[in-house]
Amino acid sequence: MPADRERQLISDVQEGSHAAFRELVELHMRRVYDLAYGFVNDHDDAEDIAQEVFVKVYHSIKDFRQDSGFGTWLYRIAANTSLDRVKQRKRAVARLVPMEESQIAVAAADPGMDLIDTSAHIERALHELPTLQRAVVILRHMEGFSTKQVSGILKCSEGTVKTHLHRGLKKMRKLLYNVSEVRR
């Protein structure tokens, strides 16, 4: 969609247009959902977060200024909402027992382990990262946002994004390395 059209939609929503808001939701809903899923790894939670994001957008879009990027603003809300959900989950139940490298290795030794298990290990390793590192790895590496976009979404410098990406990937590699070695 051309930027002009999106700007027009935002203006219309700010003036109370229901149709424009719906179009805006439909334009971004899949990407917001994917982003939320990256954080929570659960379809129901991703749906709930994505809806919550657009509710927040609706209530605060009157204060949104067109001189800043709508996408950056929207995905910042999505990232923050997702991170809040992850924090709530951790507080609610200590169900994600901190993963030990040895545990991954034992699990990986199971010859029946399939691709879904591999994916699950990646998700668990991801959730072992500190919050900002996890956010950077999801946004930059998994969701394919540019470094500049990620710095806008997370409100930090591009250098910080690069540093956290490097550290985050290093830590994930360390956590997942044993799995790879055992499988060979």
Next chain:
Amino acid sequence: MRHAEIRQLLYEYVRGELDAVQMKSIEEHLARCNKCFGEYQVVKEALRLVPVRSEHPSAERSAEFWDQFALAVEARTKASKKRIVATNPLVEEILSLFAFRRPLVLAGAGASLVILAALFVWSSGLLQPPSEGEYTQMLDGASTDPVRVELASYYRKSKILLVGISNMEPERGQRIDLTVEKEAARQLVQQARYLDSKSLDDRSRALVGALERILIELANMEEQADLPDVEIVRSGIRHDNMLFKIRMAESDMVVSQKNEMQTEN
């Protein structure tokens, strides 16, 4: 470039996202710096172990899910709006019109003026708001007109049902059990058909008909409904300002009843 700068660019380097000059510069640095080369190997291995997502999770959701998504957001927005505004249901009814529906703002403003006028009339003593006792009295036979008794009963039961539907706050993603509401709606539709066959003034006939349409919609819903289905009924209630109209009609009936009693005395 310094070591720290090199390490910050290794991700883009491994993915081949840098320009030719930067690529060459890093390549030369890695050739002579063992420490940075070690870091490069780590990043390369990490990217092998953590692949870029090839398929989007959103693609696992059905087309129907995405068709309903914006509607679900809209419903949730209205629900969140309701929690923000005052608890007075009449105020809620009016304010909910403003959510998303700018074309209805004028209608909402008009309704507000009518409410203010009604409040003014009430406070002036010209029109007393009906009490539950007065309705009961009418239903108990104080009114000699059986159609009027039936009409009062129809309004009262419909109001209870519609308020119940409007105030539902189901859990996200869970289906809503409407068994009781559907049965009540079916009985009220029967009552509406009885009233349709009787002589009513134009205003009462219009209100009975408008209510009947909503009740039929409710009676025809599945017993285990989705939130968007319920939202359609709710939007009908709000759009027609139905609860306000019922209250006004009830007030008119009580006043009319009182006037008749005074005339008889």
